[in-house]
Amino acid sequence: MTEVQKIEFSPEAMLEVSRIVSHYPQDKMKSALLPVLHIAQNEFGGWLSAETMDYVARLLHIHPIEVYEVATFYSMYNTKPVGKILIEVCQTGPCCLNGAEKIVSYIEKKLNIKVGETTKDNMFTLKTVECLGACGYAPMFQIGETFYEHLTEEKVDMILENLKQEKLKAINN
């Protein structure tokens, strides 16, 4: 089932876009592209569809291709749908010295998915990412804007369960 979503920023998002655009000279609106894509991804289900990218191109008066090439270059932009909760585990050296690989396998087993996959209920997507600047607090993952550090299997269980309950509550309301 795919939801048909109208691609248009909420008034609050629109306000934020104008604030961001005002940071750059008037003829350099394209500079707002990265921050505006972050807003777009937040607004439209955690990923950037072609429609979303075209919409952003229109807003910033640039060609759609200029948006596509940026969206595909930067790893934080998802050009395919992701689950409601995107788990991004750091897999780089320093984290591996403190058990990052075990945390990844634990989550894979727990959610019964492999890295890169989404659970059947569309709740969780598991991704591995490169160093997030938390190497001293390893192992760690990022979900949304939050860093979860010094992870253990028990902590992972708790964090994921809490976030899932929150999401379910939000959906039911």
Place this chain on the structure above:
Amino acid sequence: MGRKLLLEHLNKANINTMEGYLQNGGYRSVEKALKKMTPDEVTEEVKKSGLRGRGGAGFATGMKWSFLDRNSGKPRYLLCNADESEPGTFKDRLLMEKIPHLLIEGMIVSSYALGCRTSYIYIRGEYMFILRILEKAIAEAYAKGYLGENILGSGYSLDLHVHPGAGAYICGEETALIESLEGKRGNPRIKPPFPAIAGLWGCPTIVNNVESIAAVVPIINDGGDEYAKIGIGKSTGTKLISASGNINKPGVYEIEMGISVEEFIYSDEYCGGIKNNLELKACVPGGSSVPILPNHLLLKMSDGNPRLMTYESLSEGGFATGSMLGSGGFIVYDEKACIVRNTWNFARFYHHESCGQCSPCREGTGWMERVLHNIEYGHGKMEDIDLLWDIQRKIEGNTICPLGDAAAWPVAAAIRHFRHEFEYHVKYPNRVFDEDHVYQPEMKMQKV
């Protein structure tokens, strides 16, 4: 206890707010610089301090500032590099998260010295929560008259904005950062022209690391000479070191330049020694891009004297026996850590982060990753070790930006110092690991 210039007030109440920051002497350097000094006098103090860029390359900050084209008639820009993506590095994050006003204060004074009307902090997209902290602090600074029109009645005006990246290590390279700030892919530019002549939107631009800019605050408060009294030789002042890996106390430490590596690793003030009472095997002292050193080369220089935490001492002996201070990302490996696995891990990182513009980097990083993967997983051949050496040598120096070198050096150093581990992997493909990816006892490093 060493002197602290940046983290002195780290644990003071409300230091993240304007009020708490002012109570601890905040924004004095803005008062001093804007009211009592000319921009050139500010630059002069920075030159006297001997401050060297804290982003990795260690280029003298005052000198860099003097290269800025001041006669182009175009706007000039200061960009703060808060991309912090070098594996092992997490110091700028602490500074911005806990003492955001220190960076803002440094940005105001530095922008004044450079004659900028607008400046930007480019922060990695994953640090969105810090972007929000900085934006809040910037709003406080505007409200207090430290930013905006006619700051403190000095006639100087400055706007400061934070700009998020979106997950690309390469955007820490200064010309890629500029491209990214212009709303493009982070492809490094061919130099020259250097940003000081043609940077952001073709205008003269200076890019400096977060820590470099924060260090301008104590330099202006106490004078460049006072700053230069700390440290040894051309390594002046204090340095933030992010320590990670197999140590008892990972974290960010502000050290006076010149303490010994041994003290840094073993004293309780800093890393507190190796975890689980294991032996120290190796260390990457300056972020993933710098050469790894085995313990005997790490603790002592070639003349037998202790190796110190300075630019010069850490690079003593060149790559044959030395490494680099780099970004201060200090990664420690205990005797059970697998050097091959770590080298493969870093190669994967550079392959993933290569922007793809130059073939030696684009193809070479991927090739090294595949060969290392084969060796690590028991499908390696002896020739592969020489092949790796060959690939990294062909990348080094043959690319547009230094990411190519950064990908080559860790592989070269691992083979140079730990060739026996690569050979062991090839010879005994089934014997290397237990199920936790930890070395079997017989592979423990010989005590030196």
